[in-house]
Amino acid sequence: MKLLTRYNRVNLVTTIVVMLITGAIYYQAISYILTSQKDKDLVVEEREIFDYVKLNHRLPQTFESNDQQIIFSSADPGSVQRVFVDTLYFEKDEGKRKHNGSGEYESGRGLISSVSVGDRYYKILIIVSKVETEYLIRIIFFITAGVILLLLVVLVATNRLILGRLWQPFYTIMSELRLFNIADTHEVPDLNTSIDEFKELNGAVSDMTAKARSDYYRLKAFTENAAHELLTPIAVINSKLDTLIQTENFSPQQSKLLNDLYSAASRLNRLNQSLLLLVKIENRLLPDKQDINLRELIDEMLAQFEEIFHDKNLTITHSIADKHITASRYLIEILLSNLISNAVRHNRQGGVIDIKLTSYDLTVKNTGENAALPDDKIFTRFHKSSSSEGSGLGLTISREICESFGFSLEYGFEAGKHTFTVNFN
Amino acid sequence: MKILIVEDETGLRESIEEYFTEAGNICETASTYSAALGKITLYRYDCILLDITLPGGNGINLLKKLKEDGHDDGVLIISAKNSLDDRLEGLDIGADDYLVKPFHLSELKARVSAIIRRKNYNGSNLLVFNEITIDLQAKEVKVDNTPVKFTRKEFALLLYFIANKGKVVSKNAIAEHLWGDSIDMANNFDFIYSHIKNIRKKLVEAGAADYIQAAYGMGYKFAAP
Numbered sequence: 001m002k003l004l005t006r007y008n009r010v011n012l013v014t015t016i017v018v019m020l021i022t023g024a025i026y027y028q029a030i031s032y033i034l035t036s037q038k039d040k041d042l043v044v045e046e047r048e049i050f051d052y053v054k055l056n057h058r059l060p061q062t063f064e065s066n067d068q069q070i071i072f073s074s075a076d077p078g079s080v081q082r083v084f085v086d087t088l089y090f091e092k093d094e095g096k097r098k099h100n101g102s103g104e105y106e107s108g109r110g111l112i113s114s115v116s117v118g119d120r121y122y123k124i125l126i127i128v129s130k131v132e133t134e135y136l137i138r139i140i141f142f143i144t145a146g147v148i149l150l151l152l153v154v155l156v157a158t159n160r161l162i163l164g165r166l167w168q169p170f171y172t173i174m175s176e177l178r179l180f181n182i183a184d185t186h187e188v189p190d191l192n193t194s195i196d197e198f199k200e201l202n203g204a205v206s207d208m209t210a211k212a213r214s215d216y217y218r219l220k221a222f223t224e225n226a227a228h229e230l231l232t233p234i235a236v237i238n239s240k241l242d243t244l245i246q247t248e249n250f251s252p253q254q255s256k257l258l259n260d261l262y263s264a265a266s267r268l269n270r271l272n273q274s275l276l277l278l279v280k281i282e283n284r285l286l287p288d289k290q291d292i293n294l295r296e297l298i299d300e301m302l303a304q305f306e307e308i309f310h311d312k313n314l315t316i317t318h319s320i321a322d323k324h325i326t327a328s329r330y331l332i333e334i335l336l337s338n339l340i341s342n343a344v345r346h347n348r349q350g351g352v353i354d355i356k357l358t359s360y361d362l363t364v365k366n367t368g369e370n371a372a373l374p375d376d377k378i379f380t381r382f383h384k385s386s387s388s389e390g391s392g393l394g395l396t397i398s399r400e401i402c403e404s405f406g407f408s409l410e411y412g413f414e415a416g417k418h419t420f421t422v423n424f425n
Numbered sequence: 426m427k428i429l430i431v432e433d434e435t436g437l438r439e440s441i442e443e444y445f446t447e448a449g450n451i452c453e454t455a456s457t458y459s460a461a462l463g464k465i466t467l468y469r470y471d472c473i474l475l476d477i478t479l480p481g482g483n484g485i486n487l488l489k490k491l492k493e494d495g496h497d498d499g500v501l502i503i504s505a506k507n508s509l510d511d512r513l514e515g516l517d518i519g520a521d522d523y524l525v526k527p528f529h530l531s532e533l534k535a536r537v538s539a540i541i542r543r544k545n546y547n548g549s550n551l552l553v554f555n556e557i558t559i560d561l562q563a564k565e566v567k568v569d570n571t572p573v574k575f576t577r578k579e580f581a582l583l584l585y586f587i588a589n590k591g592k593v594v595s596k597n598a599i600a601e602h603l604w605g606d607s608i609d610m611a612n613n614f615d616f617i618y619s620h621i622k623n624i625r626k627k628l629v630e631a632g633a634a635d636y637i638q639a640a641y642g643m644g645y646k647f648a649a650p
Contacts, residue, residue, distance in 0.1 A: 231505040232434050235527030239440035242530035245593045245643055246444070255641035262597045262643075269527055304604060307578075307616040337605075 004167065008159050015151055023144040030140060034133040035109060039084055042111035045070070045126050053115050059122065067129040077121040080114035089129040106131045169198040173205055180209055182216045183282060220279060227275045234272060237265050267391070274393040277334070281400045292332055294323045294357060301336055302355075305344070314347055318355040323362075325424060327405045335401045338394040339364045339420055345390060346418070354417070360424055365417040372413035379409075426541055429470045430454045431461040431487070432503065433479050437526075441474065444530040445537075447591065458482030465491055465498070471544065472499040472537050475520070477511065485515065492519045499540040503528070529598035531589045538588035554587050555649075556633050568631035578603055579624050586637065586647035595644040621645060 045068070052060040062070045069089065089108025110127040169191050176188050188206040191198060241262055250258065298320055302309075309316055325332070343353045343366035351367035369385075377383045379399050384392035395409075402409040402422055412419040428445055432438040433456050442452045453468075455461035458481035465473065465487060473491075477484040488500055501522045502515045512523045521540045524533060542552065542561065552559040558567045564580055566573045575583065585602055586594065596614040603620075625637050640646045 228505060231526050232437070235505075236434065236436035236440070238527040239437050239444075239530050242595065242598070243440045243443055245595060245640070250641045250643070252642065255643045258643050259596075262595055265527075266597055266601075307619070308604070311616040 004159060004163050007163070008156065011155060011159075012152060015155065016148060019144065019148040019151070023141065026140055026144065027137060031133065031137060034130075034136065038109040038128050038130060038133070039111070041128055042084070042109065042126050045128075046111060046113050046124065049124060049126075050115060053117055057117060059115075059117055067131075069125075069127045071125040071127075072122045073125070075114065075121055075123040077116070080112060080121075080123045082111075082113045085110045085112060087127060089127050089131075091129065091131075107134060166195070169193040169195065169202070173198070173202055177205060177209075182212055220282070223275060224279045227272050227279070230268075230272050234265065234269050237261075238269070241265060271391040271393070274391045274397060278393065278397055278400060281331070281397070281404055284404065289326050289328055292325050292327055292329055294325060294332075294362070295320050297329075297332065298336060298355065298357060301333075301340060305340060308344060309353070312344060312347060313350040314344065315350075315352045316355070317352065318357075320355065320357040321359055323357055323359055323424075325405070331401045331404070335398050335422070338398045339422075341390070342366075342394060342420070343418075346385070352417075362422040362424075363419055365419045367416060368418055370416055373411065373418065375411055378411060426471045427451045427469070428453070428537070429461070429464055429468075429473045429498075431456075431474060431479065431484065432476045433457065434476075440530060441533065444534065444592070456480075458484075458487070461487055462490065465496070466494075469496065470498045471541050472501060472521075474533070474537070475500055475502050477502060477504040477515075485518065488515065488518050488520055497544070499537075499544050501533075501536055501540055503533070529595065529601065531585070531592060531594045531598045532602055534592070535585050535588040535602070552584075552587065554590070557587075557628070559584065559587070568628060568633040571631045573627050573631045575624070575627065579620055579627075582620055583624055586645070590647045593640040593644050593646045597644075599644070 049060060049070070059072050060070075062072065067089075087108050087110040088105040091104055091106050107130045108127045109130050110125055113124045113126070115122050115124055172191060173188075179186070180188075188202070188209050190206075191202040193199060193202075241258065245258060298318070302316065302318070340353070340355075343364050346368045347353065347366050348368060352365075353367075354363075354365040356363045356365075379395050381396050382392040383395075384390055398420075399409045408423045410421045410423065412421065426449065428450065430438055430441050430445070430452060432441065432454070435456070438454055438456060442454055445452050453464060453470075455464050458479045461475075461479065461484075462482075475484045475487060484502065484504075488502070491498060491500065500520045501524060502512075502520045503524050503526060504511060504515075505526045515523050521543070522536050524536055542550075550561045552561055556569050558570075559565070560567075561584075564577075566575050566580065566583065581603060582599065585599070596617055599617055600614050603617075621637055621639075625635060628637075629635050635650050636647050638646045638648065638650070
């Protein structure tokens with residue numbers, strides 16, 4: 001639920017409740033005032049009757065006016081208590097007054113009182129119509145309801161117009177956050193708002209992104225520096241090994257140890273080169289782009305790897321169309337070499353590699369373990385099968401290379417073959 | 426050959442010096458920018474192995490100075506920076522080759538030999554080793570004037586061996602020289618053996634001595650039997 005909706009809902013409910021309570025209080029107050037006004041009228045009428053009886057020693061003649069009825073009836077002395085009552089007022093129909101007793105009841109206010117004329121005791125009932133009061137109350141009700149309605153409309157409209165605009169800075173900040181990419185250099189712009197909360201939020205967001213970015217750069221610089229610093233010792237190890245094997249006369253055990261050292265040094269070196277390469281691709285320090293004939297490049301590479309395929313007894317099938325792309329030759333060579341290396345390394349003895357190049361994609365299929373690889377993990381750094389001798393960075397690098405040229409690299413597994421597809425579009 | 430090694434990392438400098446020092450070679454070393462500057466102004470070399478990052482200055486400036494003074498000493502840049510820009514800059518200014526650390530000493534030796542061969546190009550471009558004559562231009566091998574057919578990789582391997590004659594060359598170095606970095610996809614280097622076997626067979630059949638010897642399962646050595 002949007003904050004605005006929530007706010008509106010609460011606002012509306014409160015407003016309506018308050019208006020209803022106000023209406024009720026109005027109603028009570030006004031009807032109290034009007035009733036006491038009627039009561040005063042009744043008392044005046046009662047006093048007139050008393051005055052008349054005192055003066056004339058008889059009951060006044062009852063007459064009916066439009067809004068008042070007086071009824072005398074004899075009663076036992078002392079049996080009547082003086083009291084104000086809400087009662088009904090019988091309004092006779094104007095036109096038919098003289099012919100019959102038809103009419104309608106209205107609400108009325110009555111006073112029951114008593115008077116003694118000589119030795120006779122009478123009960124007096126004076127009733128006045130309250131119909132004007134009702135009108136008044138009804139008008140008040142309609143006005144109140146109208147005001148509530150108007151208020152609702154005004155509230156909804158203001159919320160729509162003003163709150164929408166008020167929240168605009170918030171949405172701007174949100175879209176900035178959504179666009180945030182730690183690797184690029186786009187900064188969160190200053191927000192043009194006079195609202196303190198949004199200014200604070202924007203400040204916090206831009207501080208946070210700046211900090212995240214500087215941490216990221218520091219980490220990246222660290223990776224790069226560490227990898228660079230490693231180059232010299234690796235070079236020393238390599239050169240010392242090369243020198244060591246010149247010193248003749250090794251036992252088989254010693255040569256085995258030396259061989260292991262060589263391959264470890266060489267793995268260390270490749271791992272380090274991969275890290276440096278990743279940093280370089282991420283920094284978009286890409287060597288010059290040029291037109292590359294993929295067909296030629298793949299043919300060259302297949303010839304280059306001939307012995308390696310042969311060594312593992314692999315059958316290579318390929319259908320390669322003419323395809324030119326514009327990219328860095330250096331990186332595309334790494335990409336192809338990585339894909340083919342993987343297809344060899346994770347293949348079984350006597351397996352198959354199928355390479356297909358069309359004008360829109362390149363697929364490298366290979367036999368291997370008969371189960372799909374975890375799609376979401378294989379492209380992450382240092383994910384590799386336990387038997388792999390690789391650096392665990394090959395596919396990460398491959399994907400980065402693809403992305404840097406606007407290609408995509410996808411993995412699939414079907415019919416017992418692992419498939420990597422480079423989509424050029 | 427007279428070689429100058431400009432490298433500030435002691436371990437690496439000493440290894441290179443030791444590997445290059447042999448009969449007929451003179452190796453000098455410099456570990457700082459100023460020492461190197463002094464040497465290149467005073468003496469001439471067949472090849473200078475030049476590190477880029479040096480205490481006291483940038484190796485590229487030494488290269489510029491050489492070219493400004495009109496000297497044509499061979500220059501091979503050895504750098505830790507594997508950036509294409511650096512490589513292009515170095516080669517643009519007039520370096521003959523560019524090798525990225527870390528490297529095998531045999532690879533370095535092969536590159537230096539190639540540079541020196543190019544410097545001493547006398548029209549024929551023949552490399553002679555006892556009874557073996559290699560025409561680098563035509564990529565042809567002859568043993569006592571009998572032509573021997575080599576594949577592209579066998580030819581490269583033979584050149585590599587001759588450049589490193591008398592040295593044990595590790596299988597790793599051979600594999601990386603012929604197949605580049607992607608060699609790590611291979612489970613083992615057994616397939617190198619078949620190339621070696623072919624070269625030996627072809628040379629011996631053509632009447633050459635059996636120069637290639639296996640060295641303790643670690644590598645091979647090209648030397649007189």
